[in-house]
Amino acid sequence: MTTMTLNWTSLRSRGHEYLSLCKPKVVTLIVFTAMVGMALATPGLPDAGLFIVASLGIALAAAGAAAFNCLVERRIDARMKRTRWRPLPGGRVSALEALLLAAGLATLGLCLLYFYVNPLTAWLTFATFIGYAVIYTVLLKPATPQNIVIGGASGAMPPLLGWAAMTGAIGHDALLLFLIVFAWTPPHFWSLALYRKDDYARAGLPMLPVTHGEWYTCLHILFYTVMLAAVTLLPVATGMSGGLYALVAVWLDTVFIGHAWRLWRDYSEARARRAFAWSISYLGLLFAALLLDHWLGR
DSSP states (O other), X not given: OHHHHHHHHHHXXXXXXXXXXXXXXXXXXXXXXXXXXXXXXXXXXXXXXXXXXXXXXXXXXXXHHHHHHHHHTHHHHHTOTTTTTSTTTTTSSOHHHHHHHHHHHHHHHHHHHHHHTOHHHHHHHHHHHHIIIIIIIIIITTTOTTHHHHHHHHHTOHHHHHHHHHHSSOOHHHHHHHHHHHHHHHXXXXXXXXXXXXXXXXXXXXXXXXXXXXXXXXXXXXXXXXXXHHHHTHHHHTTSSOHHHHHHHHHHHHHHHHHHHHHHHSOOHHXXXXXXXXXXXXXXXXXXXXXXXHHHTO
């Protein structure tokens, strides 16, 4: 009995480490925005079976990309307070285990999408995996302070993937969803980078606060937040969404711009933390408003 208990405890612990490598909070937001893309792509309720398989495939591919990111950045993570607790820097999971986990999850997710959803979604998801795990993580992140702007295209793909899963095509409304997440990414990540500046400097990563300082970064956050506000109104201008979404978007944008303005005028780490926290809530609430407006307007 004692041996069985120990084995079960060890198995649970190993499973927890593997789950941690997959960054479940990040994957949850990715899958949520993809689901919204699926729902908006169909006039009524999306096909339940297709919706579930597509969501699972995208989730598995995203988890695989997250695990590969942890593998590539394990030495960087070991130098940062924010990430040194992760399984690879802590030696609780080996590099080979992480590689096999990443490859297995990504392969399973892509196969589900290719054979049970459609090839377009699978290929777009594969491109997203390469864009995040290789182009952003390996090439851009250690090379340029604009890494998050250029690499943000990969993070903006999930709603477009969801749209393609339901329709087998990419429409202009799907590109608007992509553009919203693309514009949201810089102020979101730069807010985090501001109060983690010392961590990034210690790791040798050229994040914008490290290379250009706090004031310059805050100015860019303000600029991108204003641009984001303009982009979020495009679904109303094109007729994709209606009054409910417009009201929620204006409120969310006003609060976000307020955070960015205060950050630029009088920087503090506390303000950066609040801006970062709001950016996460912002995206979830904005996409929830898109979904609710779509369903109520049917």
